[in-house]
Amino acid sequence: MVGAGKEGRKDETAELARRRGFIWQAFEIYGGAAGFYDYGPLGALLKRRVEGKWRDFYRREGFYEIETTTIAPRDIFESSGHLESFTDPTVMCKSCKSVSRVDENVNVDVKCPECGGELEASGELNLMFQTRIGVTKGEGDEQAAKKSEGYLRPETAQGIFINFQRLLKFNRDKLPLGIIQIGKAYRNEISPRQSLIRLREFTLAEVELFVDPAEKNNHPRFEEVKDRKLRIVPSDGEAEEKSVEEAVSRGIIANEYLGYHIARVDEFLESIGLPRAKLHFRQHRQDEMAHYATDCWDAEFLSDRYGWMEIVGVADRGDYDLSAHASSLNVDMRVHTESGKVVPHVIEPSFGIDRIIYALLESAFYEEQVGKEKRKVLQFKSEIAPIQAAVFPLLNRDELKSKAREVFQKLRDASFFVEYDNSGSIGKRYRRQDEIGTPYCITIDYETLEDDTVTVRKRDTMKQVRVPIAEIKEVLV
Amino acid sequence: MVGAGKEGRKDETAELARRRGFIWQAFEIYGGAAGFYDYGPLGALLKRRVEGKWRDFYRREGFYEIETTTIAPRDIFESSGHLESFTDPTVMCKSCKSVSRVDENVNVDVKCPECGGELEASGELNLMFQTRIGVTKGEGDEQAAKKSEGYLRPETAQGIFINFQRLLKFNRDKLPLGIIQIGKAYRNEISPRQSLIRLREFTLAEVELFVDPAEKNNHPRFEEVKDRKLRIVPSDGEAEEKSVEEAVSRGIIANEYLGYHIARVDEFLESIGLPRAKLHFRQHRQDEMAHYATDCWDAEFLSDRYGWMEIVGVADRGDYDLSAHASSLNVDMRVHTESGKVVPHVIEPSFGIDRIIYALLESAFYEEQVGKEKRKVLQFKSEIAPIQAAVFPLLNRDELKSKAREVFQKLRDASFFVEYDNSGSIGKRYRRQDEIGTPYCITIDYETLEDDTVTVRKRDTMKQVRVPIAEIKEVLV
Numbered sequence: 001m002v003g004a005g006k007e008g009r010k011d012e013t014a015e016l017a018r019r020r021g022f023i024w025q026a027f028e029i030y031g032g033a034a035g036f037y038d039y040g041p042l043g044a045l046l047k048r049r050v051e052g053k054w055r056d057f058y059r060r061e062g063f064y065e066i067e068t069t070t071i072a073p074r075d076i077f078e079s080s081g082h083l084e085s086f087t088d089p090t091v092m093c094k095s096c097k098s099v100s101r102v103d104e105n106v107n108v109d110v111k112c113p114e115c116g117g118e119l120e121a122s123g124e125l126n127l128m129f130q131t132r133i134g135v136t137k138g139e140g141d142e143q144a145a146k147k148s149e150g151y152l153r154p155e156t157a158q159g160i161f162i163n164f165q166r167l168l169k170f171n172r173d174k175l176p177l178g179i180i181q182i183g184k185a186y187r188n189e190i191s192p193r194q195s196l197i198r199l200r201e202f203t204l205a206e207v208e209l210f211v212d213p214a215e216k217n218n219h220p221r222f223e224e225v226k227d228r229k230l231r232i233v234p235s236d237g238e239a240e241e242k243s244v245e246e247a248v249s250r251g252i253i254a255n256e257y258l259g260y261h262i263a264r265v266d267e268f269l270e271s272i273g274l275p276r277a278k279l280h281f282r283q284h285r286q287d288e289m290a291h292y293a294t295d296c297w298d299a300e301f302l303s304d305r306y307g308w309m310e311i312v313g314v315a316d317r318g319d320y321d322l323s324a325h326a327s328s329l330n331v332d333m334r335v336h337t338e339s340g341k342v343v344p345h346v347i348e349p350s351f352g353i354d355r356i357i358y359a360l361l362e363s364a365f366y367e368e369q370v371g372k373e374k375r376k377v378l379q380f381k382s383e384i385a386p387i388q389a390a391v392f393p394l395l396n397r398d399e400l401k402s403k404a405r406e407v408f409q410k411l412r413d414a415s416f417f418v419e420y421d422n423s424g425s426i427g428k429r430y431r432r433q434d435e436i437g438t439p440y441c442i443t444i445d446y447e448t449l450e451d452d453t454v455t456v457r458k459r460d461t462m463k464q465v466r467v468p469i470a471e472i473k474e475v476l477v
Numbered sequence: 478m479v480g481a482g483k484e485g486r487k488d489e490t491a492e493l494a495r496r497r498g499f500i501w502q503a504f505e506i507y508g509g510a511a512g513f514y515d516y517g518p519l520g521a522l523l524k525r526r527v528e529g530k531w532r533d534f535y536r537r538e539g540f541y542e543i544e545t546t547t548i549a550p551r552d553i554f555e556s557s558g559h560l561e562s563f564t565d566p567t568v569m570c571k572s573c574k575s576v577s578r579v580d581e582n583v584n585v586d587v588k589c590p591e592c593g594g595e596l597e598a599s600g601e602l603n604l605m606f607q608t609r610i611g612v613t614k615g616e617g618d619e620q621a622a623k624k625s626e627g628y629l630r631p632e633t634a635q636g637i638f639i640n641f642q643r644l645l646k647f648n649r650d651k652l653p654l655g656i657i658q659i660g661k662a663y664r665n666e667i668s669p670r671q672s673l674i675r676l677r678e679f680t681l682a683e684v685e686l687f688v689d690p691a692e693k694n695n696h697p698r699f700e701e702v703k704d705r706k707l708r709i710v711p712s713d714g715e716a717e718e719k720s721v722e723e724a725v726s727r728g729i730i731a732n733e734y735l736g737y738h739i740a741r742v743d744e745f746l747e748s749i750g751l752p753r754a755k756l757h758f759r760q761h762r763q764d765e766m767a768h769y770a771t772d773c774w775d776a777e778f779l780s781d782r783y784g785w786m787e788i789v790g791v792a793d794r795g796d797y798d799l800s801a802h803a804s805s806l807n808v809d810m811r812v813h814t815e816s817g818k819v820v821p822h823v824i825e826p827s828f829g830i831d832r833i834i835y836a837l838l839e840s841a842f843y844e845e846q847v848g849k850e851k852r853k854v855l856q857f858k859s860e861i862a863p864i865q866a867a868v869f870p871l872l873n874r875d876e877l878k879s880k881a882r883e884v885f886q887k888l889r890d891a892s893f894f895v896e897y898d899n900s901g902s903i904g905k906r907y908r909r910q911d912e913i914g915t916p917y918c919i920t921i922d923y924e925t926l927e928d929d930t931v932t933v934r935k936r937d938t939m940k941q942v943r944v945p946i947a948e949i950k951e952v953l954v
Binding site: 021024026027029030031033034036037038039040041043044045047048055056059060064065066067068069070071072073075076090099125129130131132133134135150152159162163165166167170172179184186188189190200201325329331412413415423 | 498501503504506507508510511512513514515516517518520521522524525532533536537541542543544545546547548549550552553567576602606607608609610611612627629636639640642643644647649656661663665666667677678802806808889890892900
C-alpha cells in the first residue's frame with residue numbers, strides 16, 4: 001500500500017497548514033489584512049529549524065551574522081536608490097478611485113477589478129512603508145519633516161552596506177568578507193496575493209559577500225562545487241543541465257564567485273529537502289533586474305499552485321551599493337588589496353524564508369490510501385521536522401503514562417523536539433503525527449516495563465521496530 | 478595576580494563593546510539617529526545564544542513559540558487600549574517649538590533643553606510608530622484613511638492574544654496554555670537615551686501564559702521553586718529577602734503562578750550569568766503600572782552606569798486583553814474548565830533582550846593588572862560566550878597552521894563556535910580572546926605533531942593544561 005496514490009493536493013496542503021497550526025492569516029478575527037501571515041506553533045518550529053540550518057550552513061563558509069535595525073532614516077534609501085527606483089507602476093479607476101498594480105498581463109482595455117470602471121495610468125508608487133521617527137519640530141517645516149521620515153527596510157542588505165567600514169575592520173581589513181543577516185523586511189505591495197507568496201511583511205535571510213573584483217574568477221573552494229549539475233535557464237536561451245564549471249567557463253554564469261554561490265544555494269535547498277526536480281536557476285532579463293544588480297539568477301521552485309516561483313535570488317550587485325553610499329557621503333569605501341585600492345563587489349544570495357516554508361509544505365505533502373482510509377503525510381526530512389518524535393503510552397494507564405513521561409523528558413532534556421500524547425487510539429495518534437510530519441513515534445507498552453524496550457514506528461514506511469530505550473537517540477538523529 | 482584589581486569600568490565596557498564589534502550605533506556614517514543600535518558580529522552571536530537559552534528554558538515548561546507580524550492594523554490597538562493609553566506627557570518650547578518628554582524630575586521652571594526658551598504642556602503623545610498599509614482609496618476620505626492606518630507593535634503580546642482561539646484549539650481546548658514569542662517591538666520614544674537602555678526599536682522575548690483564574694494559587698510545579706530566595710521590593714515596603722513560598726503565602730506576591738514565574742525568571746537570569754547580588758524584583762506602584770496590568774514585578778539589574786534598571790517585567794494582566802478584544806469584536810473568549818466557563822487570566826514574563834545584553838556586558842567586564850600590563854576580560858559563562866574557543870598555531874609555519882586548521886574545522890563541524898587566529902604573538906592573541914570573552918584558547922605546537930595533544934589555556938585563571946585532541950570537546954562543554 002505504501003506509496004500508492006502518492007500525489008500532492010494543493011488545496012489540502014493549505015487546509016492542513018491552517019488546521020494544524022503552521023500558517024494563519026494574520027488578524028483574522030479583525031477581518032484580516034492582505035499580505036500578512038502569522039506562524040502558528042508548528043510553523044514557527046519549522047521556520048526556526050530552517051533558519052538554524054541556514055545559519056550553520058553559512059557559518060561553515062566562515063561568514064559572520066549581524067543584526068541591524070528594520071527602520072532606517074530617509075537618507076539611506078535616497079542613497080541606495082530605493083526612494084527613486086523601488087516602485088511599481090499603477091492604474092487608478094476613474095470612477096471608484098481604487099488603485100491597483102499594473103501587471104504584465106494587464107492591457108489598457110481591462111476594466112477596474114472592483115467596479116468595472118475605466119482605468120487610467122496613475123504613476124509609480126513607492127513600495128516602502130513610511131513612518132516618522134520622533135516628534136517633528138514645528139508644523140509646516142518641510143525640511144524638518146523630511147529629516148524625520150523613516151522607512152521600513154525593503155531588504156536587510158542596506159544595514160550591512162552602511163556598516164561596511166566597521167565590518168572590514170572587524171575582519172582585519174581583509175577581503176573576502178562575508179556577512180549574513182536574517183530578519184524582517186517590508187514591501188507595501190499594492191495588490192498582495194494570498195498565502196506566503198507576496199507578503200507585505202516577510203523574512204529574508206541574506207548573504208552579502210564583499211570580494212575583490214579582480215578575484216571574482218578565483219574562488220578558493222571552487223573545486224568543491226565545480227562538478228555539481230545545475231538546471232539553468234539563461235536569459236537568452238533554453239533550460240539546460242550543466243555543471244557549474246561548464247556554466248562558468250562558457251560565460252553563462254558570469255564568474256566563479258557567482259557560480260560557487262549558486263551551487264551552494266542549490267546544495268542548501270536540497271539539504272532541507274526540496275526536490276531537485278522542482279528547482280532550477282533562471283537568469284533575469286535586463287528589463288526585470290533590480291536597479292542595483294548587474295546580473296541575477298533566481299532559484300525557482302515549481303509550485304503545483306503558483307507555477308515557477310522565486311525562492312532565492314543570487315545577485316551580483318557589483319560596486320553599486322558601496323559606491324552609492326560613498327558618493328552620497330563623500331567617504332572612501334576602497335580597500336587595499338593585491339590588485340590596488342578597490343571598491344569591493346558584492347555577491348548576494350538572498351533567501352525568501354516564507355516562500356521556502358511554503359515550498360517545503362507543498363512538496364512534503366502527500367495523501368495515500370491505507371486500507372480503508374486516507375493517510376495524509378508531510379514528508380519532512382528529520383532535520384527540519386517541527387517535532388522529531390512523539391512519545392505515546394499504549395494505553396491510558398498510570399504505569400504506562402509515567403514511563404512514557406520519563407522517556408519524553410529524557411529526550412527533551414537531550415534537546416530533541418518531542419511531543420507527548422495520550423489521547424485517543426494509537427491509530428489516531430499516528431495519523432496526527434503523520435499530518436504534522438513527525439518522522440518517529442515511540443510507544444511505551446507493558447513489554448517496556450519489563451525489558452526497557454519501546455516500539456519505534458517510522459512515518460514513511462509505517463514499519464515498527466523494537467528498540468532499547470538507551471538506543472532511541474541514535475535512531476532519531 | 479589573578480583577581481587583583483578586579484573591577485568594572487563602565488566607560489571602558491562601552492568602548493570595548495564598540496571596538497570589538499558587539500554593539501554599534503546605527504546609521505553612524507549618516508549621522509546616526511537616537512534610539513537605534515545595531516549588533517555587530519560578536520553582539521549578534523551573543524544575542525543568538527541568549528535567545529537560544531531562553532527558548533530552551535521555556536520549551537522545557539511545555540510552552541510553544543509562535544511568530545506574528547510586527548505591523549498591525551489600527552483596530553487592534555484601539556481594542557487593546559494602546560491608542561488611548563500608550564502615551565507620554567510632553568512639553569513644547571514656546572520659542573523653538575521643540576517637543577520633549579516630561580520626566581518625573583522636570584518641574585515647570587525648567588527651560589527648553591535646546592534653546593533655553595519657556596516650556597508649555599503640549600499634551601499626550603502616542604508612542605507607537607504609525608504607517609499606512611496599501612494605497613488609500615480616494616483623497617480626503619477620512620474613513621478610508623483610518624482603515625489603512627497601521628502601527629508597529631509596541632509589544633509582541635497582542636499578536637498572541639488575537640490568535641488565542643486558534644492557540645487554544647491547538648492545545649486541545651485545555652488550560653494552562655503557554656505561548657512564547659521573540660521579536661522586534663517599537664516605541665517612538667520622544668527623548669531616547671543613548672546605549673541599549675531606551676531604544677526605539679528593540680527585541681522582546683515574551684511569555685503569555687493563559688490560566689484558569691480559579692487555579693492561580695495552584696501551580697502544579699510550585700514545589701520546585703518554593704524554597705528559592707528572592708530579593709524583593711514590595712510597592713509599599715522595604716527591600717527584603719524572602720523565599721518564594723513565604724512571599725506568596727503572605728500575599729506579597731499575589732498568587733502561586735506569579736510567584737512561580739518570578740522564580741523562573743530569577744533562575745534564567747542566573748543561568749546566563751547575571752550576578753544575583755545585582756538583581757532584585759521590584760513591585761510597581763499603582764501609578765506606574767501599564768494600563769493592562771493588575772500587578773507587576775520588574776526584575777531590575779543594578780548597573781554601574783544607570784543605577785537600577787528594568788530588564789524583565791512579570792505582569793499579571795488579568796483578563797484585560799482577552800476581554801478587551803472580546804468586547805470590541807463581540808466574540809466569546811471563554812474557556813470551559815472545571816470551574817465553569819471562564820475568561821483566562823494572563824501571566825506575562827516579558828524580557829527586554831537588549832537590556833539583558835547590556836547587563837551581561839557590563840557585569841562580565843573587568844580589568845586587572847598582569848605583570849606590567851592591564852588585562853581586559855569579558856567573563857561570560859561558556860554557555861553564552863560568542864566564541865567558545867579559539868584555535869592558534871603557535872608559530873606562523875605551514876605544518877602548524879594546517880594542523881590548527883584541522884582542529885578548528887573539527888570543532889566547527891561539531892557545532893562549536895570557534896575562531897582561528899594566526900596573527901601576532903601568542904600573548905596578543907590571548908588578550909584579544911580575553912576581551913571578547915572566549916573561555917578557552919587552544920594552541921597547536923610541535924609537540925602536537927608528535928603526540929596529538931594541545932595546550933588549552935583558560936581565560937579566567939590563565940592556567941594552561943595539556944589535553945589530547947580527542948578530548949578537547951569534553952573540556953569545552
